[in-house]
Amino acid sequence: MASSLIGSRVERKEDKKFLTGKGRYTADINLANQTYAYFVRSPHARATISKVDISKASNAPGVVKILTGDDLAKDKIGGLIAGWKIVSQDGTDMKCPPHPPLANKAVNFVGDHVAIVIAETLDQAKDAAEKVRVNYKVLKAVVNTGDALNSKAIYDGIDKNLSFDFLLGDKGKTDEAFSKADKIVKLDLVNNRLIPNAMEPRAAIGDYNSSSEELTLYTASQNPHLSRLILSAFNAVHPEHKFRIVAPDVGGGFGSKINAYAEDAVVAWASKKIERPVKWVAERSESFLSDNHGRDHVTHVELALKNDGKITAIRVDTIANLGAYALVLGTVTPTYLYAPLLVGPYDIPTACCNVKAVYTNTAPTDAYRGAGRPEATYVVERIVTEAAKEIGMDQAEFRKKNFINKFPHQQCLVHNIDSGDYHAHLDKALELSDYKNFENRRSQSSAKGKLRGIGFSTYLEACGVAPSAVVMSIGAGVGLWESAEVRFNATGNISVFTGTHSHGQSHDTTFAQIVGDRLGVPIENIDIVHGDTDKGPFGMGTYGSRSLAVGGTAIVKACDKIIEKGRKVAAKMLEAKPEDVDFKDGEFIVKNSNKKKTIGEVAFACYLPGTFGDIKSPLPEGVEPGLMETSFFDPSNFSFPAGSHICEVEVDQDTGETKVVKYTVVDDFGTVINPLIVEGQVHGGVAQGIGQALYENAHYDESGQLITASYMDYTMPRADNFPEIKLGFTSTPATSNPLGAKGCGEAGTIAAPAAVMNAVIDAIDTDISMPATSEKVCNALQKNKKNKEAA
Amino acid sequence: MKGFNFHSVKNVKEAKKLASGKSAFLAGGMTTIPAMKLRLASYSDIIDIKNIKDLSGIKVSSKSLKIGATTKHAEVAASKEVKKAISSLAHLADGIGDPQVRNRGTIGGSIANNDPAADYPAACLALNAIIHTSDRKIVSDKFFKGMFETALKKGELIQAVEFQVPDKSCYVKFPNPASRYAIVGVYVAKYKKEVNVAVTGVESAVFRCKKIESALKSNFSSSAIDGVKISSSGFNSDIHASSDYRAHLIKVLAKKAVAGCK
């Protein structure tokens, strides 16, 4: 039965190709007469450039062309953009430095792009790149987030390295609540910098056709249409109607493939100049240096409480590190994606958050899985845990006392939460995690010489981005609606075009389930098409857990239009009135009769609108032939997934080594289309969150060199770092979209760091920062021991 | 990667003849090939020694265990003979890198490379190994010279490593969470007349920790190590572990190794 498709564990349609090595990524594409590009990158964190001398390199074997920032400027190729304008509390606009795709006067982080060397082979390009002489004057770099405001300005006109000074909430009311508090709890927190590390490194191929004057860019992107818009409108690489972007199979994005990067703009432009395809594939070292990094906050948080444990206010001050430049979502991530979530799932009467965003000589930061919400959840769930401890309340009880209980709920900051039941997921998590027997497990660990700790994280996040009117009123450079086109083919199968992009999210399966359910067609007969601006209508791409809630809804709406048209056609075929024709499980049936036509027959009729032999299907008057519908959906609100994570860790007292030994998650994602896929998203998300808490850290030294520039030093978590993750679901459907879906792509990453760190701190009884490396934990334990001995 | 001539040789003589100042032997390639790809190293000639038959294999006698230079880590880890004679050595091999690395990397390549955080060099020092080369026999104490530096002369080929079977032994490694090389690795081997404690990951090259050795000589038990003072001066210090933490770990791991000796 078709309707059983929603909620069923359909195996992923895309697995066959991916698991048998048949994925076709940008690097797999090779074009006739192709050239190979290698980028000359800055080895310095900060320097001015007096000269880029390409004379020797140009004569090296196999070199086709070397282009520099001067060439780019001559051709008036525009700079890379910040996509979201943030206004400071004094009413001034944020400040952004120039960001040319190839530097011409200065470089501002190690890995910044200086020149492109194009040759017949990659080795020739690399050999020649070694011969490009750049005259750098090295300047003192600003590296540290906390020090940036007090350091000499990197850019002329950007005083104190401050891009903007953002304020959200009611400061007066919040300060007043603090003055009346029975108790104030405070914490200083660091949200460590992360490197996204998608499995597929970025890649781009520019292919200019001088006959048709069409430019094609193959690129590993999460949002090909958006990239085309940016590269056309802002970088002036090529006019949009003659510009095609193809993002074929993409091996993971996590936000790091949202931006149209310098490399995208440069290979596209270069292929126009040499009239040959130009191919660039990042090496892993380049990914470490030049992919957008994520997070990097320094925060002070205070919570005001009544003696009975009721939270009365929260006050947060954050310095957010933008890195060297402001990127597409670089400025919204630490502001509107962060600050509104600082009240968590709690009914807090007043709140206030100040964010100072600073520039430093490090890789630019942008949205990274969760984007702003992991940062917010870390702040809220750490301070809430601390508060419960300080007033001596059970972690679960304290949370329940402060949870939002009635929906819809207008929060004091921004969001209007449409639906939820926070007690339900916490209760279920308490049960699944066997919370009541935790102290037994603690003693068992202790008998083995291990310290055991438990940590909670009850998150609320806002995703399904986003209502266009709302986001544009707060600075977004685009609307965040989504498109879909559902095309019935004459033979009865269906091609669905979505403006979202799947790079690990399994849209091929989930979206086919939705269409199969709606139209009663087997999912084998449904093809989901994405990632090519020449194929479907303009769409905004995939990030912010939006694809199902927004993109999936556009598909549903297009399906509904198909059904409405089909009903008219079927009525004519069945000699009934349209209002007397029902549609169910793929069949149009005349009420109270056995007269029916399948949707396949109706589709066939739409393509053969006449009478010929056995075919008798003239269309009703006024109905156009063909069966294809397009829909654009703009949601009325964000969607608000919520859930509970409960983590248990064990710490080796001698070495400080910390392991997650038990992990439980209960999520409320509203309607779940495919639990198998959703569980996979949660597993991956939790893994990334545990990675942030215990292992991952992008480390720059004082001069701005990235020390963690390979897997020898950047600790990517591995399978043996994780226990089995126990999952459960509760469901309160979203009211902002007809599917009731809330979005599941980022929740794991959002909640996990706080759960893990709360558990570590519970185990060792000392506050330490992420990542909780063995040495940090070991030092904390030894300090505790000394303090105890002294006392 | 820069271009080079590739030679696959069938015997040691041929290998030696082709060797020059600009050549490199290629065993598992797990160190050499990444270095070439990153353009940190380039050679005019690569001499592949994997097809030299008698360079691979495991031979045991009552007193010694001899492992051919091109024997892979996975082979040592899975070998019944090794497990029986020196089980700690099989355990060590099983903890090197990941399955891909263990299925290509070789013992000869590992000790020729002498990475300051590699595992096999600790085994060599603790287990009184003799390095058999194309030209001579070298005792381990004279083999590991400094960071990535050994007693091998240009063109000298390791043929086998011969370990002395101990009464009991144990290797405990605290891996770097990123690379999984040793932050600290401590190999304890007890013989009738001596106790050897080799430490890797801590200085520019593997070394024997004489202080712990003498403490254990009079009292072979974990508690004997409690009173030993390890100074961190001269120890490696990096983002993963300060020199003090390494000093702390030496004692912790040595105690675990003594307790785990079989």
Ligand SMILES: Cc1cc2nc3c(=O)[nH]c(=O)nc-3n(C[C@H](O)[C@H](O)[C@H](O)COP(=O)(O)OP(=O)(O)OC[C@H]3O[C@@H](n4cnc5c(N)ncnc54)[C@H](O)[C@@H]3O)c2cc1C
């Ligand atoms: C991801 C990864 C993780 C790793 N983790 C660990 C780890 O945890 N612990 C550890 O100890 N090691 C680790 N290694 C290193 C691994 O053990 C290598 O296999 C080893 O260091 C080199 O062995 P190879 O056979 O690959 O040598 P190759 O790379 O082929 O050669 C290395 C060097 O030795 C020379 N050489 C090779 N064989 C001989 C010979 N018979 N005589 C003279 N010279 C010779 C070569 O010319 C070259 O200079 C890791 C490597 C990788 C890539």
